[in-house]
Amino acid sequence: MATRHSVPGRFKKAKPLENVRVVRTTDSPNCTGACGWLATVVDDVIVDLKPAADYPCQEYNPRGCLRGMSMTHLIYGPDRVKTPLIREGARGEGKWRKASWDEALDFIASKMISIRDTSGPESMLLFNQVVGTGYVQKGAQVRMAALLGMSFATAYDFNGDISMGFTQTVGIDCVECETKSWAHCKTVILWSSNVFQTRIPDAKFLTTHAKQKNNCQIVCIDPRCSQTAKGADLWLPIHPGTDGALALSMCQVILEKRLVDWKFLQKFTDCACLIREDDGKRLRASDVGMGTDAEFMVWDEAADKLFTLPMDSLKLSDDVRFAFNGVREVEVKGTKVKVRPVFELLEDTIMRPEYSPENVASVTDIPAETIRKLATDFATQRPSSIVIGMGVNHRHDGDLAIRSILLFATLVGAHGKPGESVSIYSGQHHFRLDVSAWWFPEGRRPNNVPMHYFVLGHPTETINPKIKYPKNGFKALFVSHANPLVTEFSGPLKAAIDALDLFVVTDFSMSPTCEYADVVLPAPTFWEKVDLVGTSCHPYLQIQQEVVPPQYDSRTEFWIARELLKRVDPTLNKYFDLTEDDVIELMLKTGGKEVAEITLDQLKAGPVRLNVHDPECGLDEQFHEDKLFPPRAYPFPDGAQRELLKTGRMEFYKEEDSYQKFGETIPLYRGSFRTLNSEEKKLPLTIVTPHSKWRVHSTHSNNPFLLNVNRKPVVEINPRDAIARGINDGDPVAIFNANGEYQLWALVTEAIKPGVLCVDHAWWDRYLISGKYHSVHTHQEIKPTHETYYLPAVYAPGQHWKDVRVDVRKVK
């Protein structure tokens, strides 16, 4: 509730304001925090934003952060796109013509028709960010793409946020407990996760609850003394890229100290599955005449015979006792074949001398006794949780590192209870309900193509056959809710855009990506349009209200999609013959069990908790209802992920030919920066790019309110590295490598490990001295094992931004 008084004199009673409305809404930025707000509106101007603090579960109150409440300065900010703009000069030249909506839409539609008729509709690509928030508006764009037969690139994998280590292990690309569950922890490992900056509304569950009430031990693994390290008991400045070695060493400690939770492994993992020595595949029931090739064999020591894992449930009889060790011989179609349980293969790797804490100490820079203590504390001071950050994942072997971390936590059974989980809060594309009825009319889906192939300009040799690369290549790109020319490696992306006939960007701020567009369409902010909002951070479904009408000459994405469709193919008009409220009701009705019986009226009254466990610990259906892994990934049908995780258990062994060929059947550490060539490896420094509290990715980069407290881009550098280069605090410097160079200012600080630089993520170009943020990062590279299957944003190629080395020098 806002009060609108002046700073006082002797307190004359202020006149009550007229024309005041207070609206309960939620925002839907790409942090996906989905915080509830009370907006005070005077004369149709938003004058104040305060946390709504109305979540039925009191611990969540209040939610909100400085970015959310600073939105006034973007809504009314100087960079607001106020009318449609059509490019007049060359791309990026900055010459624009203000256009009416009719003119802009007619222009785009005529190009779309010509591309459709000459190259095919799949030559037009839609790329909108973080579809897991804002089901109505972003869904309208996908619905249009589906109806027209356009291609659609999911952002999540292109961002590199897809956590393939999770997909490989549990069949879904990320797992999150609701943050309330952190409150129960006695031990938390924040593995490169900086929640004090990136999960501000949720951080209280660590500070106010876990720390203050349980005296929880909080450990930060990060090359930088991050803001979160402020609240940690122990900070481990690890060598970047060596997280997997640390995790495997911690596994060795668990095995050595006999802290393994065998019952957990027996029920929930593939650790007892028998692996054939002849072909490296799992022993199937069909191999031994005991069932189908979709059933898998273990050895039951209690009965001393082969046992077929049930494929209808994780439930096991109390009588079975699986063998985790021992070579056995079975007869497969008349031939004797040696088989060994997965666990023994894991043990062979984990117990190698190179994973001893003493050896890993020199690899990671973390002392052996610390590794031992950390592993032991995690196993014994329960409940224990791990939160993984993107610094681990944005690497070529990030999947191996995450598989190793999951293995560590799984060996001690740290899953599925309040305060026990391994979470990675990157699942921002995850849907809390089945949106298919709105997004995919009559089952029509757009042609999914990962953005990587657009940027590469061609399919790879190893591309998954399910991906239909357009036969005539790409001719048009529609970007929305995204700023890829800042947040992604921009050189090759720009080149790919240069080859297009049409590049349309929809945004509310004139971002560097807009500046390169052919047509810019002004969108409303999330304070000016209706939507249905869910998040993986907390289990509340909320309505985003039209607090004020779309400002200036902006129009909702829903309206734009309808108008474009009308012009490109009027026969499809009927698919948009409904209101946004109708859409929400449709999704609630068809959304599945999580939203069963939730109504629009309830949502209009306030946040409604989904039909999920309380607290959600992650993978609840598996750990509490004995359902096979993986949990369903909306909006794909049940069973779509089965081929990725055939056993229905947490898989620590990947039998597929590609994994065998590339030597990654089990988690292991292969050395950091191994994909770099010898010249690149010679560069002395590495760089990390954490999200900062001042921005949500690149949003708010230009917020004048926030720029007042965060004035210019800096690179954090340790004095040892600065002195060696003659760099003083505040000096202009260039960060460079063979990929590119950009210039900004030095911040000489003891809070970063020598050998590591840190620039916070996604500064817009104009704030740098020169160059483009992200220009030094890794080019588009695809790990072949990531092409073995394809399920958009669930099993798809990730990104390896952080596998780079750089140097820095002082500039004039």
Place this chain on the structure above:
Amino acid sequence: MAKYAMLIDLTRCIGCDACTLACKQENGTPADVFFARVLNAEVGKFPNVKRVYIPVLCNHCDDAPCLKGCPNKAIFKRPDGIVLIDQDRCKGAGACVSACPYGNVYLNTEDTWYLNEDEAYERDHVKPRLTQNKARKCTYCAHRVDEGLDPACVVACPTTARIFGDLDDSESTISRYVVDQEQETGRKPFHLVPQAGTKPTGIYLGTMAAQQSSTLGNSAPIPADLTQEGGDK
């Protein structure tokens, strides 16, 4: 009568600056004026370095030097302890700015703003609320307190690190919190710069995080590959 005070629990505080921005929005302050802000410091040398966040604001001191220093008698203390600068009487002399040992009083000869001049939001709803060339500072959101609301920085704090209330009432949340925390976590309340002797009403509780580090302390080179060829076969 009440004696209002602000407690900030540094165990809960994550240094997020939500208070800074909530205050700016509530009070409509111009650029570079921060009634509430967060000091961000690092202490020590790598690897034994700690980050420290200290949210600061006017301490509404019982023995306020700004009040004593004002040549125009524009500063007064309400019976409930809130120290205010009467904007009508203030002549912008600036004595209070010099007198405050905490640096929490602001005086601009010319205010600068954030948005384009034709934006109704700032033009009609923000700028009219403050006058340049007058000393200004945190009021504990007296206008909200008088309506029974907590200050803006308190309601906006996502970690509930700020507790505002009446220290004269032993049953108030703030009074009980001080007593309970001393019992439960052994933490005693303290003031910033106590040697200034101004009897501040801003109270702090310390951080419980041990903030230790463990490392061999080497520069991050390219670590030797553990498995030269890599692969699991």
